[in-house]
Amino acid sequence: MSNNSDERRLLRPEGSGLSETSTAVSSPSPSSPTFHRHAYHRMASDDRTDTYDLSTFSIHGFDSEPEIHGLGITQRPRPTSIARVPVGSRSSLSPQASSNPFVGASHARNLSAAESSNPPSPWQRSDAYNEQSPEEVGGQNGQGGRGKHSSFTEDLADIREEVAAQTFPPTPTDNDNDDDNYNENNIPGGCPPKRDIHSRRTSWLSISIFSLSIYSTIFSGIWLILAIVQPRYGRRIRSGGSLTPTTASTVFALFAKTIELSFVTVFVTFLGQVLSRRSLIRGARGVTIAEMTMRTWVIQPGFMITHWRNLQHAGLSILGGITLTAAVAAMFYTTASDSIVSPHLKYGKYTKMTMHGLVRMNYANPFYISDSCQTPITPQIDPDYSGSTCLSIEHAGEAYHNAIVFLNTWADLSNSSNGPTDLSGRPRPPAMLFDNTTVLGSWVSLGTSNMADAYKKHGRLLNNVTLSMPHAGVFAAARDARNNILQPEDLDGVGEYYVRASVVSPSVNVMCVNMDAKEVAPLIYVTWPHARTNISTIPGQKIAQPDYDKDVHPAPGREYLNSTAVDDIFEWGPKYGRQPPVFPMYPIDYNSITNISAPLPSDSLYLLIKAPSATTTDYTICQLRSFLSPACSTQYNVTGASGGHLEAHCEDDDDDMAYGKSVPDAPTTRSSDWRNVAQNWMLSLSLNTGISNANASNSRLLAQMIPTVSNNAKPELNPAMPSIAETLAVMVGNTLLLSSTDATFYHYWDETSARLDTGKYQPFNSTLSSQQYTSGYTQQWQAIFYLVLILVFVTNIFCLIYFILRAGLVTDYTEPQNMFTLAVNSPASRRLSGSCAAGPEPDQLNIGWQVIQETGSGHIYIKDAGGGVIEEYELRRRNPHTKSISSYSKLSSPRDSRL
Known part of the structure; x- marks a missing residue:
């Protein structure tokens, strides 16, 4: 030189x-x-x-x-x-x-x-x-x-x-x-890395991420299936069982949280792999700062609000859209699980099933009913009347309760407006069973209850009503362990279920007919020739001897007692094979006399009552008789909060649970035994005190409810108060419930004995809708959470496939510790000037960055991708054939990436 x-x-x-x-x-x-x-x-x-x-x-x-x-x-x-x-x-x-x-x-x-x-x-x-x-x-x-x-x-x-x-x-x-x-x-020339940029499938990191991906995929799929199928857990989740409701709720919440955490971990790892691999590709656009914040969207969703500019720069890409979807899904996954996967008390669909009920007697067996009355006065104390005395008190209490509830309903109705005159629209008869079950009867045979039609046909007032009560035996059958129905006490006292039973319904017909004194005379003993009478304190009144019933028999050469003008109405005489009743005397106003021992064959009870003379001079005879109706079904609804509700659903052509649908052509079976049960009821209510002119309150109340016709008015039911037939039906309704408790569910009794001490199970058709702990939504709007479960499951499958297709993992440079290490060991960039205090400016969020490896030493650093890949100064002291270099060469090969 x-x-x-x-x-x-x-x-x-x-x-x-x-x-x-x-x-x-x-x-x-x-x-x-x-x-x-x-x-x-x-x-x-x-x-x-x-x-x-x-x-x-x-x-x-x-x-x-x-x-x-x-x-x-x-x-x-x-x-x-x-x-x-x-x-x-x-x-x-x-x-x-x-x-x-x-x-x-x-x-x-x-x-x-x-x-x-x-x-x-x-x-x-x-x-x-x-x-x-x-x-x-x-x-x-x-x-x-x-x-x-x-x-x-x-x-x-x-x-x-x-x-x-x-x-x-x-x-x-x-x-x-x-x-x-x-x-x-x-x-x-840079520091060589101590470990490879790529980890194999067999590394702990790859195995743990892959395991979490499998776990998240499987359980998110199970959670989705549970939400769709909505299984009912029955006795597996119940109070006092191996899995209580509170424990079940905790277990489901725990699994949902683990699914959420594993999903977030897997997706963030997937996101880091996609961005890190993209940053390694030569000649690619690299990774922007906005894209590096995507992992924070999932981990810290509030970041999207506080740093909304990042969404503008990265949210519109395919990967950004996937990340936003995953962030929303992860945010609401636990809520979605609690809403449509975690067990909730929920009604199921009506399912047909064969229920079994334990029966011990035929319908209205008076001996079984009397012996079943709970009283401390045992037969040892009172061998003859312990049961009947207990039963009389029960009759009186239930009858008065039912009458009071019924009259209260009418009082409210008459105070507000006039009630309907059609029986189908009038208040239904109430009752009470076991002090915790409200019973509601149903008015049936409405075609025979029209007073105007009856008056036109017979020329007299007929107050004819028929009441059907639900079968009381369904109450015990629903609680029988054989039918495996969860009770409210099995569900923390808040469960419910609804049973529709295809069984007969005990019914009573009450028909009251107005007759003048001459028409009723053939049935009054004191009007007969040679009648044995006593002097009454009431002027003009004759009183029969106490043993007058000894003279009550057909005339010589005749089979039936005296005929009357109303034989065809009451079906008396040889044409119908039924004997008429005989009353000892005429009652005075507001009094009634009963006949509970009409000569056989008879299945009825009778009441003779006198309305106030100011209203009418006629007397009224009421006939009561019971039968088993095939036109009804019994519906039993149990709620833990308010007890049970037993109801008779009758004469509905769309009711597939009517007994007549299960047993076609089943007849209406009249009961002769019921008269023996009802006579005790009638005496316990003081309805026979008219023989002594006692002026009983019940008789007075009933006498004021007798329908009358005056001033050519249309004969119809009083819209302001119930009729005598309706009130008598309500008061006698409790005998129907007693007569069907532990009684047969069929219209017949096929046992040789009238009662069975041990009892036997009778099957009957029914449908059941019950509340059980069930997966699934309880309100319609919650169905939107299905989208969350679907997105999580689909994203998990996508990530799992990605990890399967990729041979191991690369270093995730979106993780803060890796990015910090990479940035510290990288040269500064003029394109980020001014960002050292408050972070990158909006225009700096779109700068692409690449991860570069020096070909000589293997040192890895990050630089902006604007100038492409720079060939590094080669230091010959380093082995160019190291493992990291080969991994980088493979990962940095130019290739297409849709994400």
Whole structure:
């Protein structure tokens, strides 16, 4: 080389006449080479340790504005300063020449062909070394040796190490070995990674993520199936069982939370894999800062509100849309599980089933009913009347209760407005069973209850009503363990169920007919010839002897008692095979007399009552008789909060549970035994006190309810009050319930004995809708949560397939600790200038970033993808065939990525 002094510049001491910011460049001679070498500030080499003011440095790049480097790989010097001897003809610098040996001018030089083929690595502080001519690199007096180009290249590493050692003083540490290790590993050209960027399928990270993905997929699928199928758990979840409702709720919530957590973990890992793999692809668009925040959308959904600008930049992409969907699904998954998967008390559909009920008697067996009455007066105390006395009290109590409820309903109805005259629209008969079950009867045979039609046909007032009560045996059958129906007490006292039983319904017909004194005379004993009477305190009234019934028998040569004008109405006489009743005397106003022992064959009870004379002079005879109706079904609804509700549902053609539908052509069976039950009821209500003119309250009340016709008014039911037939039916309704308790569910009794001490089960058709702990929504709007369960399951399948197709995992650079490590070991970027205080600006969120690996050392760093992939300065001290390099080469191969 011909003028090496023009090609190098000397390190000038302080006070040499050059300012700290001087950038004077020596003009090369015409004979200087066409290339320029990098210039380096040469330091004085001695054993003295100086403190330098780094703020006085002026560092320039090549033919451009100064580039400010931030965090990068820095090389720490050895603990002590080692004097360096210049190589070749370069003389060492005198340490006494200047307190700041880095002040000097810089000359821009072109790189030679050999040097420009291996440019410095981006993270190295190569811009800290200014170009120097050979003449400027020398001793204190400026007479440095003229080294050859090859000698300068050989000393390149030594010069860099020496300058770095003087520029960045060592940081004291507690471990002396750290310096040696640091110098060993952090050589110029970057640090090699200790582990591979890629982990195999058999690594713990891959296995754990894959296991979580399988778990999340399987259980999210199970959760979706449970929500769709909506299984009923029956006795598996009940109070007092192995799995109580509160425990079941906790278990389901726990599994739902684990599904949510595993889903979030799996999806965030999937998201990190997609973005990290994209950042490794050569020539790709890289990963933006907005996309790096996607994982936060899922982990911290509120981030999308506080940093909504990220959604503008990344939310509209395919991967952004998937992430938004996953974030919403993860946010509401636990809520969705609680709404449509966790067990809730819920009614199921009506299911047909064969129920079994334990029966012990035929319908209206008076002996069984009497013996079943609960009383402390045992047969040992009162052998003859303990049962009947108990039963009389029960009859009276139930009858009065039912009558009061019925009259209260009518009182409210008459005070508000006039009630209906049609029986179908009038208040239904109430009753009570076992003090905890409300019973509601049904008016039936409505075609025979029209008073206007009856008056037109018979020329007299007929108050004819028929009441059907539900079968009381359904109450016990529903609670029988054989039918396996969950009771409210099995469900924390809040369960419900609804049974429709295809059984017969006990019914009673009450028909009251108005007759004048002459028409009723054939049935009054005191009007008969040779009647034995006593004198009454009431003027003109005759009283029969107490044993008058001995004279009650058909006339000689006749089979039936006296005929009347109403035989066809009551079906008396030889035409119908039924005997009429006989009453001892005429009752006075507001009094009634009963007949409970009409000669057989008879299945009826009778009541003779006198309405007030001011209203009518007629007498009224009421007939009561019971039968089993096939036209009804019994409906039993049980609620834990309000007890049970038993109801008779009758004469509905759409009722597939009517007994007549289960047993076609079933007849209406009249009961002769019921009369024996009802006679006790009739006496317990003081309805026979008219023989002594006792003026009983019940008789007075009933007498005021007798329908009458005056002033050519239309014969119809009184819209303001119930009729006598309706009230009698309500009061006698409790006998129907007693007669059907533990009684047959069929219209017949096929046992040889009228009662069975041990009982037997009778099957009957029924439908059941019950509340059980069930998966599924309880309100229609909750069905929207199906979308959440579907999205989680589909996303889990997608992620699982992704992990199956990918051979292991790459380092997730979206994780904060990995990104921090990567950023610290990467060069600064001018494109992020100004973002060090408050974070990136909106326009900086779209900058693409790539993860680059140095081909020589294997060092990995991040840089913006604007300039493409940079071939790094190769350090030949590193093995180019390391595992990390091969993994990076494979992962960075250009390929298409839809995400």
